[in-house]
Every structure is written in C-alpha cells, then in structure tokens.
C-alpha cells in the first residue's frame with residue numbers, strides 16, 4: 001500500500017520537498033492556508049506597486065497539474081495528534097504515515113497590542129497589497145490636501161532595519177524619486193520622509209561589517225532617514241512613540257522588526273526537538 005506523506009506549508013521548504021516527491025511511491029498531500037506559493041523576496045515590489053501580485057503567486061494545483069501522486073488541500077491546520085498520526089484542519093481530519101511541518105514564520109510584535117493592531121506587516125502577498133493600497137490612498141489624499149505634517153502624510157515609517165526593512169526603505173526611496181512625482185505631479189514629494197527606525201546600532205546588524213556600513217550609506221544617499229538605537233514603544237494609528245519620548249506622526253507604519261515560528265498545536269517541546277533531530 002502507498003504510504004502517505006502530509007506536508008503542511010507550501011513555502012520554499014514544503015514546495016521543494018513536494019517537487020522532489022513527484023512520481024515517487026508515496027502519496028503526497030500538501031496542505032496550505034493559501035492556494036498558491038508566494039515568492040516572499042519580492043513582496044517589497046508589490047508593496048511599491050512595481051509588480052502585480054500575480055507575478056509572485058504560483059497556484060499549487062497548476063504546479064502539480066499532471067502529478068498523479070499529489071493532492072492539495074486548502075485549509076488551516078489547527079492541530080496535530082502525533083500518537084494517532086492525524087492532522088486536524090478547518091476542512092477536516094487527515095491521516096498520515098509521515099508528517100512534514102514546513103509552516104515558516106509570522107510577524108512577531110513581542111506582545112505589543114498597539115503595534116499588532118495598527119502597523120502593517122509584510123509576511124503575505126495580501127499584506128504587501130495592503131501596504132501598497134494604504135500608501136497610494138495617502139498620496140491621493142496628498143494630491144487633494146497637500147502633504148501635511150499634522151496628519152502624518154509626510155512620513156512613511158519602517159520599523160526594523162533587517163533585510164526586509166532595508167529592502168523596503170530603499171524601494172520606497174526609489175519610488176519617491178523616480179515614479180511618484182510623475183504619477184502625482186501636484187504633490188511635493190520633497191516633503192515626504194522615508195524613516196527607518198532600528199533598535200540596534202546598525203542597519204543589517206546581523207550581517208558583516210561591510211554590509212552594515214554599505215547598507216546605511218546606500219540608504220542615506222538615497223534619501224532615507226536612518227535612525228538607529230531607537231525603539232518604538234507604541235503606535236495608535238497616528239503617533240509613533242519612541243523610547244526616548246519623541247513622537248513621529250505617520251499614517252503608514254510598517255513593522256519589520258521581528259518574526260516568530262508558526263507553531264502547530266499538538267506537539268510537545270520534546271517532540272519538536274525529536275523532529276528537528278530526525
């Protein structure tokens with residue numbers, strides 16, 4: 001009898017494994033809460049309207065169209081029961097012989113509810129679209145009322161200068177210089193600030209000294225205001241409050257300051273360890 005492998009998550013890891021298992025003796029079921037693979041490294045291009053979402057979205061059923069030992073289920077995995085080898089989802093229960101958990105990461109707000117409620121994050125295509133739409137709507141407002149310091153239309157704030165924050169800040173700076181003035185000729189984009197806030201001493205702090213220095217130089221030369229050793233303590237949708245008491249007005253704040261794992265209920269910590277070792 002064919003042995004059944006369930007893969008939870010069709011990101012880089014799950015998709016690659018499912019491809020390796022094409023036309024093997026296993027029955028493969030891929031479960032994901034999205035019906036498509038999303039190419040995360042290009043989210044920033046969607047957020048800055050440089051790419052259509054469809055350019056970075058790849059439907060699983062299309063990828064595996066002619067693969068006989070493959071099936072897909074669009075659902076959210078709620079929990080698993082390793083003892084009975086079952087996966088519980090919002091679309092039903094599935095049995096497996098082997099289980100692969102490849103659920104990736106989600107945004108980490110470190111328990112700060114004002115940040116999770118009011119900032120944008122960029123971990124899905126949908127979230128990248130939301131950033132794009134909010135910022136474009138702000139520029140439409142600026143086209144009518146001008147860029148106004150009082151309503152925060154003059155500041156786009158990105159929190160976290162890791163790869164995502166740096167990439168996004170650089171893309172916004174290019175957007176501001178090369179694209180927006182042509183689309184919105186009546187808006188004075190010299191008044192628009194792209195502000196990148198970082199808690200550690202450097203941009204790309206986890207990378208080499210060369211990367212730290214070069215990224216900061218590039219961003220500053222592109223017109224990004226880079227501020228390091230500063231923490232955001234709260235944001236109510238209008239005021240970004242910093243740990244030094246300072247406030248920055250902004251309607252568009254993107255949180256790129258942390259990730260944490262998408263943990264599935266049902267595994268004890270020791271079982272996670274055994275799975276990693278295996």
Ligand SMILES: Cc1cc2nc3c(=O)[nH]c(=O)nc-3n(C[C@H](O)[C@H](O)[C@H](O)COP(=O)(O)OP(=O)(O)OC[C@H]3O[C@@H](n4cnc5c(N)ncnc54)[C@H](O)[C@@H]3O)c2cc1C
Nearest residue numbers: 009010011012013014032033040041076077103104105262
């Ligand atoms: C903005 C951004 C830019 C990046 N740029 C780069 C880059 O330039 N270079 C680079 O190497 N890396 C980059 N990365 C990191 C890279 O995208 C990740 O390391 C990679 O996607 C991790 O792959 P994964 O398969 O572990 O998880 P993911 O790709 O996150 O896939 C996880 C999948 O699991 C699904 N899932 C999660 N929980 C459940 C559940 N409970 N039920 C059902 N489905 C679930 C999700 O829908 C998703 O499809 C970037 C990431 C981001 C966010």
